[in-house]
Amino acid sequence: MIVLAGTIGAGKSSLAKALGEHLKTDVFYEAVDNNPVLDLYYQDPQKYAFLLQIYFLNKRFESIKMAYRQDNNVLDRSIFEDELFLTLNYKNGNVTKTELEIYQDLLANMLEELDGMPKKRPDLLVYIDVSFETMLSRIAQRGRSFEQIENQEGLKDYYAQVHNEYPDWYKNYDISPKLRIDGDSIDFVNNPEHLDEVLGQIDDELKKLDLL
Numbered sequence: 001m002i003v004l005a006g007t008i009g010a011g012k013s014s015l016a017k018a019l020g021e022h023l024k025t026d027v028f029y030e031a032v033d034n035n036p037v038l039d040l041y042y043q044d045p046q047k048y049a050f051l052l053q054i055y056f057l058n059k060r061f062e063s064i065k066m067a068y069r070q071d072n073n074v075l076d077r078s079i080f081e082d083e084l085f086l087t088l089n090y091k092n093g094n095v096t097k098t099e100l101e102i103y104q105d106l107l108a109n110m111l112e113e114l115d116g117m118p119k120k121r122p123d124l125l126v127y128i129d130v131s132f133e134t135m136l137s138r139i140a141q142r143g144r145s146f147e148q149i150e151n152q153e154g155l156k157d158y159y160a161q162v163h164n165e166y167p168d169w170y171k172n173y174d175i176s177p178k179l180r181i182d183g184d185s186i187d188f189v190n191n192p193e194h195l196d197e198v199l200g201q202i203d204d205e206l207k208k209l210d211l212l
């Protein structure tokens with residue numbers, strides 16, 4: 001089981017799709033397209049932050065339950081990143097202390113459940129590292145209207161906050177083996193040679209872990 005991690009627009013879904021095709025495994029995507037809360041959150045984070053966290057946590061747990069029961073699969077974003085968003089929303093006053101504590105309790109409770117599953121943790125976490133400039137240009141290029149900085153005052157600052165949290169988050173991540181991919185210089189979306197290079201890096205890591 002491989003999980004993708006990285007800031008908004010880093011390329012997780014794109015790499016998850018390519019990796020699923022390469023390894024001939026299922027891919028579990030993040031719940032974005034039919035998400036009834038995401039655009040509301042971007043319009044009014046103070047009102048919807050807690051609901052969005054609960055929504056994502058529930059959906060991620062659903063995917064994890066299915067994914068952990070199979071031998072091989074790829075997950076687009078890890079459950080371990082959810083707390084990064086939650087604490088940021090707490091710092092920004094969008095989530096109260098009580099909501100933070102209830103969420104943390106619920107998350108801990110859910111993570112405990114994973115301990116009882118056939119697979120307790122991912123085999124490998126692949127972190128896509130991009131600069132802030134790349135993050136912004138990818139979000140603009142993808143074009144989800146509610147994510148565009150022109151439509152929302154303060155959104156660029158929020159993206160900067162999310163981006164700033166990631167290096168420490170990755171450094172402190174110790175649940176499974178991990179691999180960093182340079183998402184700035186490697187264009188695994190448009191350049192087949194670059195894609196082969198990234199897939200080669202991941203294959204090498206899987207071989208080292210005796211998983212390929």
Ligand SMILES: Nc1ncnc2c1ncn2[C@@H]1O[C@H](COP(=O)(O)OP(=O)(O)OP(=O)(O)O)[C@@H](O)[C@H]1O
Nearest residue numbers: 007008009010011012013014138142186187188189
């Ligand atoms: N390495 C790359 N080189 C060039 N373009 C890329 C690269 N990675 C992603 N893109 C493009 O950037 C945009 C965002 O990619 P993607 O949706 O895969 O990101 P994501 O990490 O899944 O985002 P989110 O966190 O919002 O789910 C897409 O338009 C994609 O085609």
Ligand SMILES: Nc1nc(=O)c2ncn([C@H]3C[C@H](O)[C@@H](CO)O3)c2[nH]1
Nearest residue numbers: 008030032052053056082085086147
């Ligand atoms: N607030 C918040 N908490 C989360 O746990 C979370 N997970 C993802 N996202 C947002 C980022 C992209 O816009 C979009 C797709 O990743 O969803 C989140 N936002």
